[in-house]
Amino acid sequence: MMGTRDRLLTATNELFRRHGYNGTSLKQVTAAAAAPTGSLYHFFPGGKDELTLAVITTSGETYRQLFELIADAAADPANAVTDFFEAAATVLEETDYIDPCPIGTIAREVASTNESLRQGTDRVFTSWIDAATSRFEGQGIPRDTAQQLATTLVAALEGGFVLARAKRDAEPLRTVGRSMRDLVDQAMETVTAK
Amino acid sequence: MMGTRDRLLTATNELFRRHGYNGTSLKQVTAAAAAPTGSLYHFFPGGKDELTLAVITTSGETYRQLFELIADAAADPANAVTDFFEAAATVLEETDYIDPCPIGTIAREVASTNESLRQGTDRVFTSWIDAATSRFEGQGIPRDTAQQLATTLVAALEGGFVLARAKRDAEPLRTVGRSMRDLVDQAMETVTAK
DNA sequence: GCTCTACTAGAGTGATCGTTCTAGTCATTG
DNA sequence: CAATGACTAGAACGATCACTCTAGTAGAGC
Numbered sequence: 292m293m294g295t296r297d298r299l300l301t302a303t304n305e306l307f308r309r310h311g312y313n314g315t316s317l318k319q320v321t322a323a324a325a326a327p328t329g330s331l332y333h334f335f336p337g338g339k340d341e342l343t344l345a346v347i348t349t350s351g352e353t354y355r356q357l358f359e360l361i362a363d364a365a366a367d368p369a370n371a372v373t374d375f376f377e378a379a380a381t382v383l384e385e386t387d388y389i390d391p392c393p394i395g396t397i398a399r400e401v402a403s404t405n406e407s408l409r410q411g412t413d414r415v416f417t418s419w420i421d422a423a424t425s426r427f428e429g430q431g432i433p434r435d436t437a438q439q440l441a442t443t444l445v446a447a448l449e450g451g452f453v454l455a456r457a458k459r460d461a462e463p464l465r466t467v468g469r470s471m472r473d474l475v476d477q478a479m480e481t482v483t484a485k
Numbered sequence: 486m487m488g489t490r491d492r493l494l495t496a497t498n499e500l501f502r503r504h505g506y507n508g509t510s511l512k513q514v515t516a517a518a519a520a521p522t523g524s525l526y527h528f529f530p531g532g533k534d535e536l537t538l539a540v541i542t543t544s545g546e547t548y549r550q551l552f553e554l555i556a557d558a559a560a561d562p563a564n565a566v567t568d569f570f571e572a573a574a575t576v577l578e579e580t581d582y583i584d585p586c587p588i589g590t591i592a593r594e595v596a597s598t599n600e601s602l603r604q605g606t607d608r609v610f611t612s613w614i615d616a617a618t619s620r621f622e623g624q625g626i627p628r629d630t631a632q633q634l635a636t637t638l639v640a641a642l643e644g645g646f647v648l649a650r651a652k653r654d655a656e657p658l659r660t661v662g663r664s665m666r667d668l669v670d671q672a673m674e675t676v677t678a679k
Numbered sequence: 680g681c682t683c684t685a686c687t688a689g690a691g692t693g694a695t696c697g698t699t700c701t702a703g704t705c706a707t708t709g
Numbered sequence: 710c711a712a713t714g715a716c717t718a719g720a721a722c723g724a725t726c727a728c729t730c731t732a733g734t735a736g737a738g739c
Contacts, residue, residue, distance in 0.1 A: 295716080311594040313507035317697060327718045332698075334716090339697065389597060395647050396593040399584060400505040402650040413651040442657050443664035446644030453589050453643045454636065456596040457607040463636050470637035474664060477671060489686080511727060521688045522728080528686090532728065 296334045298324040303346050307393035312343060312400045312408075344411045347394055351415030354392065355422050368430050369475045372444065376468025379448065380461035388459050395449040419445050427475075431482040440478055447471055490528045492518040497540050501587035506537060506594045506602075538605045541588055545609030548586065549616050562624050563669045566638065570662025573642065574655035582653050589643040613639050621669075625676040634672055641665055 293301070302323035306315040317339060321328055335341040358375060365371035382391045390396060398412035423441035428434060447467045454463035487495070496517035500509040511533060515522055529535040552569060559565035576585045584590060592606035617635035622628055641661045648657035 309597045311505070311507060313505060314594055314598065316695075318695080327716090328698085329700095329717055329719075387597075390593060395644075396590070398647050398651045399590040400508055400594070402653075403503045403581075403583060404508065409651060409653070413653075416648055416651055439660050439664055442648065442660045443641065446648050446657065446661045447637065447641050448644065449647045450589075450640030450642065450644030453592050454610055454640050457592045457603060457610055459596075459603070459607075463640065466633050466636045467640045470633055470668060473671060474668060477667060510725075512725080521686090523687055523689075523730095526728075 295324070295326050295330050299326055299331060299334060299342065300346060300349060303342055304350055304393055305389070307343075307346060307397060308390040311393075312397045317342075340405065340408065343397065343408055347397060347408065347411040347415060350392075351394060351418065354394075354415075355418055358419065358422060362426055368427060368479065369472050371426070372471045372475050373468050376448070376451070376464055376471065379451070380455070380464040380468070383452075383455055383461045383464065388456055390452060390456060392449070392452060395452060416445060427478070430479065432478050436478055436481075440474060443474065444471055489518070489520050489524050493520055493525060493528060493536065494540060494543060497536055498544055498587055499583070501537075501540060501591060502584040505587075505590045511536075534599065534602065537591065537602055541591060541602065541605040541609060544586075545588055545612065548588075548609075549612055552613065552616060556620055562621060562673065563666050565620070566665045566669050567662050570642070570645070570658055570665065573645070574649070574658040574662070577646075577649055577655045577658065582650055584646060584650060586643070586646060589646060610639060621672070624673065626672050630672055630675075634668060637668065638665055 299320065303315070303320050306319055306323060309315075310319075317328070317331060320342070321331055331342070332338065335345065337344075357378075361375050361378065362368075362371040365374050379391050383389075394412055394415055397408065398416075401408040401412070420438070420441045423444055424434070424437045427437035427440055432440065447470070451464040451467040454467075455461050493514065497509070497514050500513055500517060503509075504513075511522070511525060514536070515525055525536070526532065529539065531538075551572075555569050555572060556562075556565040559568050573585050577583075588606055588609055591602065592610075595602040595606070614632070614635045617638055618628070618631045621631035621634055626634070641664070645658040645661040648661075649655050
């Protein structure tokens with residue numbers, strides 16, 4: 292069985308994906324994790340803020356690793372992109388349209404009210420954009436173009452989650468993925484043309 | 486002076502843009518609108534849900550009109566897109582990075598917990614996508630391509646809000662706007678080539 | 680000038696929020 | 710075996726939540 296700290300983390304992650312940051316109470320968290328309140332404040336003395344920051348950081352890192360994994364497995368950058376959006380769409384369908392990513396929701400909820408959490412979400416997005424930028428640069432795409440592409444990719448992914456969840460249909464995510472492939476193809480053309 | 490109903494609507498809209506749906510209390514709303522609780526329930530007997538749905542619907546319509554306005558004023562579809570993202574970026578900077586759009590946040594907060602609000606957000610996104618699709622079709626872009634482009638545009642916009650607010654910097658929004666212009670140019674090329 | 684409806688006004692409801700606190704269990708270490 | 714630190718356990722706190730309720734004001738229509 293998972294340790295109490297990990298149970299708290301995964302329970303919070305899932306609750307955030309369903310109800311967001313403000314919509315999730317610590318009572319729900321302790322109930323879902325089968326942990327007493329005392330344990331929560333033992334592992335996260337800073338309370339909800341510290342717990343949330345831990346969820347943002349760890350799940351941000353998990354997604355970055357997942358991205359690298361998919362990128363490694365793909366035949367080329369364009370396929371990596373489609374694969375990633377396809378994977379996200381499948382997760383969405385298989386989980387009754389729970390948000391695949393808690394971070395985007397939290398980011399918008401706390402950006403104006405909680406500076407440390409805002410910075411936490413920013414660090415995660417930046418790490419994703421940096422990871423994707425490196426990949427594209429490795430394919431010969433110039434730094435500027437690679438960065439623009441990576442930023443757009445992350446934005447389109449987060450935006451795709453919004454649309455797909457509102458629609459209760461993963462189609463927008465796949466549609467957006469197709470556009471992202473077009474964008475990557477376009478960028479790769481200028482490289483191979485050299 | 487604005488009527489009480491309108492004051493409630495605009496106050497709620499702004500509070501949602503700062504703190505989201507679950508982060509906004511009705512006490513904050515009545516205080517900001519300088520309206521008593523009784524008036525809130527007089528105009529919105531359904532309480533917070535009905536008020537929220539009204540905010541979603543009215544501000545969704547406002548944004549659709551704004552899009553049409555900018556599209557009308559622009560020289561061509563590509564410029565319309567850049568203008569729209571530029572306008573969003575400017576609003577963000579001038580409002581201390583308050584969310585330009587309350588709907589995306591609400592959509593993710595309530596998608597799994599409030600069916601009528603989820604449908605409300607879906608209707609708004611669909612109306613935006615339909616409006617953009619019509620524009621692109623009017624330029625000779627085939628329906629399928631136009632729909633894909635419009636969906637990607639809305640997703641990229643919402644995702645751009647997430648990144649820009651997390652970063653407290655409008656740059657990601659402008660960067661994403663540039664990619665969207667590339668995408669529109671790409672689609673227009675196949676049209677004029679005919 | 681009376682009546683009726685629209686609206687204002689805010690105190691009060693029970694429920695739930697994040698957090699604190701005290702008490703206790705249990706394995707490890709001297 | 711005594712003692713220490715890590716962790717469990719949940720009752721209790723004041724604050725705040727969405728919402729209800731009663732009372733009162735004001736303007737329109739007759």
